[in-house]
Amino acid sequence: MKFIIQIIISTLAVLITSYLLPGVHIANNSFLTALVVAVVLSFMNNVIKPIMIILTIPVTIFSLGLFLLVINALIILFTAKLVEGFRVDSFWWALLFSLILSLVTSILQRVQNNDNNRNNI
Numbered sequence: 001m002k003f004i005i006q007i008i009i010s011t012l013a014v015l016i017t018s019y020l021l022p023g024v025h026i027a028n029n030s031f032l033t034a035l036v037v038a039v040v041l042s043f044m045n046n047v048i049k050p051i052m053i054i055l056t057i058p059v060t061i062f063s064l065g066l067f068l069l070v071i072n073a074l075i076i077l078f079t080a081k082l083v084e085g086f087r088v089d090s091f092w093w094a095l096l097f098s099l100i101l102s103l104v105t106s107i108l109q110r111v112q113n114n115d116n117n118r119n120n121i
Contacts, residue, residue: 008114010038013105020100023093027085037079038088044075072098 014034018024026033052071053060060067065110088094099109 003113003120005036007035008043009108010042010105011035013101014038014041016104017089017097017101021093021097023089024097025089027087030085032085033085040079040083041075044079047077048078069095069098075085 011031011034014037015026015031018026018034019029029067039071049071051072056067056071057072073091073095076098077088077091080088080094088097
């Protein structure tokens with residue numbers, strides 16, 4: 001159940017973030033497309049990202065960790081190639097999308113956690 005709630009939160013975050021950024025497009029603001037994007041991003045972050053981090057350890061250390069932002073943007077761009085109806089105009093939009101998506105997801109998770117805490121009292 002927790003995984004489903006997390007995917008729904010991620011889906012809402014993808015929709016909100018794509019609405020805020022003119023360089024990120026979801027065809028017809030489709031909830032289904034955003035859901036697929038959230039699932040693909042979840043897979044990419046759990047499987048592909050650790051491999052990319054291990055392969056780029058020297059560059060990441062040399063850049064004091066800033067190269068991780070590049071990895072995030074590349075994962076967003078790769079997701080855009082995989083998911084029909086999801087388009088990112090450039091690397092810079094992907095970078096901004098990853099930053100804002102993290103912020104929006106964090107806010108939505110905090111709201112959801114506060115709601116759960118009120119229900120448990």
